[in-house]
Amino acid sequence: MKIFNQIAVVVVLTLLVMGCSATNRLTLGVTEPALVSLPQDVKTIGVINRSLASEKHNAIDKIDKILSLEGLNLDREGASAAIKGLTTELERNGQFEAIKIIDSVKAIRKGLGVFPAQLPWELVERICAENNVDVLFSLEFYDTDTQADYQATIVNIPNDLGIKAKVPGHRVTLRTLIKNGWRIYDSKSKQILNQFISNDEIVSRGEGINPIKAVEAVIARKEGVMQVSNQLGTNYGLNLRQLHRRVARDYFVRGTDNFIIAKRRAQTGDWDGAADLWNAEVENPKRKVAGRAYYNMAIINEINGDLQKAIDWASKSYSDYGTREALRYVNILRRRLADQQEIERQLSK
DSSP states (O other): OHHHHHHHHHHHHHHHHHHTOSEEEEEEEEEEOOSSOOOTTOOEEEEEEOOSBOTTTHHHHHHHHHHTTOOTTHHHHHHHHHHHHHHHHHHHHOOOSEEEEEOOOGGGOBOSSSOOOOOOHHHHHHHHHHHTOSEEEEEEEEEEEEEEEEEEEEEEEEOTTSOEEEEEEEEEEEEEEEEEEEEEEETTTTEEEEEEEEEEEEEEEEEESSHHHHHHTTTTHHHHHHHHHHHHHHHHHHTTSOEEEEEEEEEEOOSSHHHHHHHHHHHTTOHHHHHHHHHTTTTOSSHHHHHHHHHHHHHHHHHTTOHHHHHHHHHHHHHTTOOHHHHHHHHHHHHHHHHHHHHHHHHTO
């Protein structure tokens, strides 16, 4: 009974604290620049696959396939799936006139499953000129590495009557690590615009009365590898798209009666009406109240999309009135303003 009373007291205190909070939270949608930005004059893109095994590395590649229990063409088909995912997303993007898969240059092949040295710029320029493309998206490496774990266990096998019987058997767990890396070559500026490495794992399990049956039960591993590889290519292409997300902001709801009324207006969606009451408090003789009013005016200006005015209001809230929350908010707004300028640059292509 004593413990119950203690819990009840904690709950009541928590509710009181929440009810007496000086701030409310709102969320708003923001747009962020693409993670990868291409030059404004890029109209055609070439896509190359360096992950294919070259002749001199072919023997090493075959040994690796045997040791890691890979299918004979798993790496080749997985890399192709990744390339397909990338090209499909680039075509869907709509910014470019043409996307070309270039598979005729054997000199680019490495195929060792590690991030190789970048291509010589002379070769990049020649590939771009011969194929009439502005930049090269390159799958620099792609490799799958599978580890198998065998366990003797009891498995359920249907008998002739359709009833599952428990018999000694085998369980196989296959862990397939998919490693891949990308680069974007700009032949004009001779710069690597972006490079990226990722590792993803697929776990497949199966069981049967003998090891062969257990392996047969996880044969869908290849389909999983193809799906994940295609998504990896798609994800890399998505880096060229602007990001849309929702962010949280806190605004002050306590200080004077105007703050309380403004809170109710804001809750009904009347943000301009709330701003009228906040603006009325910026000359309040109480510094704490005035600082909160300046802070809230920064909030309404961000909501309305005027980030520079929001920065001005928040800066004064901190510098003149010492509102602690305002300094962090100023830094957030400055980052947003820089992002907005980058978005405008990207949209001007």
